[in-house]
Amino acid sequence: MNNIQNESIEFISIQEQLDQFVLDAKKNTTSGATASYIPALKKANPEHLGICLISSQGTFLKSGDTDHCFTLQSISKVFSFIFACHTRGIDEVLQYVDVEPTGDAFNSIFRLELSHPGRPFNPMINAGAITVASLLPGHSPLDKVEALLSFFEKMIGRKPSINMDVFHSEWQTANRNRALAYWLKETGFLLGGVEDAMEVYLKLCSIEVNIVELAQMGLILAHDGLHPYTNEQIFSMEIASLAKTLMLTCGMYDYSGRFAAFVGIPAKSGVSGGIMAAIPPSARVTNNRFACWGVGLYGPAIDKHGNSTAGVALLKRLSQEWDLRLI
Numbered sequence: 501m502n503n504i505q506n507e508s509i510e511f512i513s514i515q516e517q518l519d520q521f522v523l524d525a526k527k528n529t530t531s532g533a534t535a536s537y538i539p540a541l542k543k544a545n546p547e548h549l550g551i552c553l554i555s556s557q558g559t560f561l562k563s564g565d566t567d568h569c570f571t572l573q574s575i576s577k578v579f580s581f582i583f584a585c586h587t588r589g590i591d592e593v594l595q596y597v598d599v600e601p602t603g604d605a606f607n608s609i610f611r612l613e614l615s616h617p618g619r620p621f622n623p624m625i626n627a628g629a630i631t632v633a634s635l636l637p638g639h640s641p642l643d644k645v646e647a648l649l650s651f652f653e654k655m656i657g658r659k660p661s662i663n664m665d666v667f668h669s670e671w672q673t674a675n676r677n678r679a680l681a682y683w684l685k686e687t688g689f690l691l692g693g694v695e696d697a698m699e700v701y702l703k704l705c706s707i708e709v710n711i712v713e714l715a716q717m718g719l720i721l722a723h724d725g726l727h728p729y730t731n732e733q734i735f736s737m738e739i740a741s742l743a744k745t746l747m748l749t750c751g752m753y754d755y756s757g758r759f760a761a762f763v764g765i766p767a768k769s770g771v772s773g774g775i776m777a778a779i780p781p782s783a784r785v786t787n788n789r790f791a792c793w794g795v796g797l798y799g800p801a802i803d804k805h806g807n808s809t810a811g812v813a814l815l816k817r818l819s820q821e822w823d824l825r826l827i
């Protein structure tokens with residue numbers, strides 16, 4: 501049998517396996533609910549679950565409910581951090597935000613006061629991401645958001661739009677985020693004004709994508725910042741490595757330790773139900789040890805940590821069955 505036949509048989513069986521995993525994981529949608537604290541997100545259908553995987557060598561897999569657009573929410577935190585490091589340098593950004601996991605809820609406030617001098621623990625929690633939003637290049641909130649949208653364009657081939665419904669919905673209910681921002685301003689870890697930082701942070705959370713685009717972003721991260729198809733180095737390997745470390749240690753909030761233990765791949769969730777993962781080149785799926793993979797997933801029923809219930813179950817299954825763990 502020649503290689504092409506081998507590959508297509510393998511591809512079919514991988515697609516069939518993926519379809520079965522998605523079907524099985526869908527059962528977990530009932531143990532979660534759509535985010536109720538952001539009114540516009542509550543309207544999503546909690547039964548949906550869809551996934552896309554793209555490899556650096558061009559293999560493309562999709563399964564489940566794959567046609568929906570959704571907002572990045574906290575997944576944007578990975579890219580605002582990357583872009584801040586890309587434009588200001590890692591050392592300067594780390595003067596404003598640390599890289600320590602908290603084990604606390606994503607919007608927790610109490611450690612900001614406990615830890616002297618108040619530097620947010622990491623850029624994957626709201627406090628750290630609000631600080632990072634204030635560090636982005638540009639004078640006005642519009643400049644900062646536009647700069648990041650152009651950065652996304654390099655990765656996914658189009659400038660994504662902002663879901664203004666979601667933005668307004670959050671803008672009106674963001675009391676806790678404002679409290680975080682005022683505290684950061686008080687302690688000197690926010691550049692510019694509180695409302696400006698809020699606008700940038702919430703607009704970045706409201707960037708809308710689909711699972712294919714999310715998988716493309718994950719793939720560029722897995723590929724250490726190098727776009728595997730355009731061959732452009734979008735951000736440095738050093739930044740990619742730091743971002744993936746933060747995803748592994750803090751990307752799934754106060755479930756990050758368990759996710760690292762039982763799934764073992766760098767991932768980042770958002771309360772819209774999206775999860776982006778970056779699977780390193782040692783992965784053994786399709787027997788190609790040198791391919792790395794980007795994963796984009798959407799399952800809007802989330803758990804108390806803010807992670808998609810069916811999405812976590814699906815990644816756990818994929819990781820176990822296809823041996824995707826880092827360690």
Ligand code: DON
Nearest residue numbers: 573574606705769770771806
């Ligand atoms: O600021 C917030 O609360 C939301 N815009 C983002 C939070 C989020 O996605 C946490 N994720 N799991």
